[in-house]
Amino acid sequence: MQPILEIKNLQVGVDTGKSVQSVLDGVSLQLFPGKTxxxxxxxxxxxxxxxLATMGLLPDRFSVTGGSIILAGEDLLxxxxxxxxxxxxxxxxxxxxxxxxxxxxxxxxxxxITEVIELHQKKSSAEAREIALEMLRAxxxxxxxxxxxxxxxxxxxxxxxxVMIAIALACRPKVIIADExxxxxxxxxxxxxxxxLRDLQMQTxxxxxxxxxxxxxxxxxxxDVAVLYAGKCVESGTVEAILxxxxxxYTRGLMSCTPRLRLGAAANDPQAEGLGEIPGMVPPLGxxxxxxxxxxxxxxxxxxxxxxQPPLVDTAPGHSALCWKTSPEKAVA
Amino acid sequence: xxxxxxxxxxxxxxxxxxxxxxxxxDGVTFQVNEGDSFGIVGESGSGKSTTAQALMRLVDPIExxxxxxxxxxxxxxGDPLRTMRHKMQxxxxxxxxxxxxxxxxxxxxxxxxxxxxxxxxxGRDTRVDEMFTQVGLHPDAKRLFPHQFSGGQRQRLCIxxxxxxxxxxxxxxxxxxxxxxxxxxxILNLLKRLQKDKRLTYVFISHDLAVVQHICTxxxxxxxxxxxxxxxxxxxxxxxxxxxxxxxxxAALSPHDRSxxxxxxxxxxxxPSPIxxxxxxxxxxxxxxxxxxxxxxxxxxxxxGLGHRVACHxxxxxxxxxxxxxxxx
Numbered sequence: 001m002q003p004i005l006e007i008k009n010l011q012v013g014v015d016t017g018k019s020v021q022s023v024l025d026g027v028s029l030q031l032f033p034g035k036t037x038x039x040x041x042x043x044x045x046x047x048x049x050x051x052l053a054t055m056g057l058l059p060d061r062f063s064v065t066g067g068s069i070i071l072a073g074e075d076l077l078x079x080x081x082x083x084x085x086x087x088x089x090x091x092x093x094x095x096x097x098x099x100x101x102x103x104x105x106x107x108x109x110x111x112x113i114t115e116v117i118e119l120h121q122k123k124s125s126a127e128a129r130e131i132a133l134e135m136l137r138a139x140x141x142x143x144x145x146x147x148x149x150x151x152x153x154x155x156x157x158x159x160x161x162x163v164m165i166a167i168a169l170a171c172r173p174k175v176i177i178a179d180e181x182x183x184x185x186x187x188x189x190x191x192x193x194x195x196x197l198r199d200l201q202m203q204t205x206x207x208x209x210x211x212x213x214x215x216x217x218x219x220x221x222x223x224d225v226a227v228l229y230a231g232k233c234v235e236s237g238t239v240e241a242i243l244x245x246x247x248x249x250y251t252r253g254l255m256s257c258t259p260r261l262r263l264g265a266a267a268n269d270p271q272a273e274g275l276g277e278i279p280g281m282v283p284p285l286g287x288x289x290x291x292x293x294x295x296x297x298x299x300x301x302x303x304x305x306x307x308x309q310p311p312l313v314d315t316a317p318g319h320s321a322l323c324w325k326t327s328p329e330k331a332v333a
Numbered sequence: 334x335x336x337x338x339x340x341x342x343x344x345x346x347x348x349x350x351x352x353x354x355x356x357x358x359d360g361v362t363f364q365v366n367e368g369d370s371f372g373i374v375g376e377s378g379s380g381k382s383t384t385a386q387a388l389m390r391l392v393d394p395i396e397x398x399x400x401x402x403x404x405x406x407x408x409x410x411g412d413p414l415r416t417m418r419h420k421m422q423x424x425x426x427x428x429x430x431x432x433x434x435x436x437x438x439x440x441x442x443x444x445x446x447x448x449x450x451x452x453x454x455x456g457r458d459t460r461v462d463e464m465f466t467q468v469g470l471h472p473d474a475k476r477l478f479p480h481q482f483s484g485g486q487r488q489r490l491c492i493x494x495x496x497x498x499x500x501x502x503x504x505x506x507x508x509x510x511x512x513x514x515x516x517x518x519x520i521l522n523l524l525k526r527l528q529k530d531k532r533l534t535y536v537f538i539s540h541d542l543a544v545v546q547h548i549c550t551x552x553x554x555x556x557x558x559x560x561x562x563x564x565x566x567x568x569x570x571x572x573x574x575x576x577x578x579x580x581x582x583x584a585a586l587s588p589h590d591r592s593x594x595x596x597x598x599x600x601x602x603x604x605p606s607p608i609x610x611x612x613x614x615x616x617x618x619x620x621x622x623x624x625x626x627x628x629x630x631x632x633x634x635x636x637x638g639l640g641h642r643v644a645c646h647x648x649x650x651x652x653x654x655x656x657x658x659x660x661x662x
Binding site: 262265 | 571599
């Protein structure tokens with residue numbers, strides 16, 4: 001299958017006034033139609049920067065310094081701003097973490113949805129209103145006719161996030177980037193939103209890039225996973241490979257740090273008590289180690305890890321890790 | 334054994350300008366023994382943070398009694414309440430807003446000792462150094478301001494500040510939910526170690542079932558101001574009986590058991606407002622098992638043995654929609 005979005009060797013830097021510091025270093029990702037790619041890592045690992053670079057929305061002083069981002073055969077980095085405006089919200093859209101700040105508080109729900117449709121699809125306002133109504137039904141908002149004239153503050157958090165999804169899906173995009181779409185929501189509402197995204201994805205074949213720090217969300221939603229650490233992609237593969245047999249010590253660390261919910265017979269198993277730890281924290285921008293960036297926090301690190309760039313090792317077909325300590329044989333065992 | 338913390342029928346209501354009332358906490362009863370940790374889980378608006386604040390007397394209950402040791406906290410005010418506060422301390426969710434940005438870290442940790450006049454003045458700096466070491470910070474960091482610390486380090490500072498008065502009870506209100514998963518694990522392990530070393534008692538508020546299971550000895554599930562189920566941790570996670578507890582369990586995502594992904598059981602809707610909550614069972618509107626009885630008759634907490642109490646008319650009669658629970662039911 002052809003990827004619908006392919007990010008190759010992406011480099012992003014920030015101009016500090018004195019020098020350009022590397023933010024992303026050689027990130028490569030592929031998104032396929034109808035599939036979800038989970039992009040995971042702690043804060044400061046470059047997840048959101050990857051999303052913003054793809055959308056052409058990098059903040060001031062941040063810029064792409066190398067690599068390519070290809071959406072359905074078109075290089076987004078070579079595209080003019082006017083072309084990017086055509087694509088954003090149309091072929092490529094984004095769902096943000098905080099629906100309260102991402103929605104315009106002084107516009108009705110109807111206006112916020114029809115705005116995208118009228119901008120991209122040359123529809124009359126009556127047609128746009130019909131589509132908006134259809135979208136609200138698709139995201140399962142009760143009483144969609146009344147909701148059209150509501151303002152964001154009149155909606156609950158879950159409803160606002162549904163409106164965000166309706167806006168993002170209004171033009172049937174090829175790719176949706178969802179940046180922590182459920183972090184601000186309660187767990188039962190989070191489950192509803194994930195189910196909704198999966199159902200809509202099945203109907204529309206949209207590719208989703210799910211940005212999250214929550215490996216549980218990845219288990220729930222993703223087909224493929226990329227793990228970012230300090231601006232580098234340290235491991236990638238299918239969700240079964242990454243969660244079932246993580247190869248990179250950082251991924252393994254993240255798994256062992258996540259408390260495990262044990263239900264039924266497992267609830268009284270004293271063996272499962274311990275909670276792992278990754279010591280220290282993600283280094284700040286500009287203080288990334290020269291060799292393996294994870295080495296200072298890694299229990300397995302030796303002199304070579306601190307001295308030389310680690311190689312990208314294929315541990316299995318389609319599963320690779322950026323690590324000196326990973327070998328194909330080890331990963332199988 | 335007499336419990337360290339004994340809470341009976343606690344109610345916190347807030348009147349609104351409109352004449353309506355927010356029933357934030359509406360009749361909550363529980364005991365916590367010394368050295369135990371009592372977890373309260375629930376969604377936003379369930380009243381768990383208000384419960385925490387009422388325990389600390391940061392908000393005033395309209396009804397109910399809170400005993401810490403032999404002292405009735407609800408009967409205290411003014412100076413006697415202030416002197417009691419060194420026995421009970423709180424760790425808040427957001428380590429960014431719970432530290433004074435203009436106080437150096439060392440002063441922030443020392444402040445409770447000075448305010449309450451605890452210990453000899455000369456020994457206080459040494460005590461602060463000890464606390465820094467115990468929470469995994471270098472004593473040299475005393476000179477720094479809060480903004481010079483990371484989120485995890487700030488939460489360590491908040492813990493040091495809470496523990497410096499040698500409290501018997503620490504109320505932790507979502508202490509790790511603002512932190513990244515790796516840092517969250519560090520703080521949870523720290524809280525666990527300190528509890529063991531100092532025989533501390535925790536009331537631990539969280540929306541995250543896995544975290545609560547990891548750290549607590551007892552758990553209560555809260556919904557719209559009421560406990561709908563409470564039990565020793567092992568018992569709750571092995572044999573939960575309330576449909577709301579099931580829905581929380583089904584909604585909890587775990588990278589360790591992908592087989593649970595896409596869990597079949599989801600409830601519809603969102604928690605209704607604690608203004609004017611349903612008169613009978615408060616969960617009935619979202620519960621797939623609800624009958625007319627649930628909409629007309631209020632369920633009371635019934636005891637199922639081992640301290641397992643459930644407020645549901647049909648507790649014990651329904652088959653859990655989660656395979657793990659059904660297997661042991």
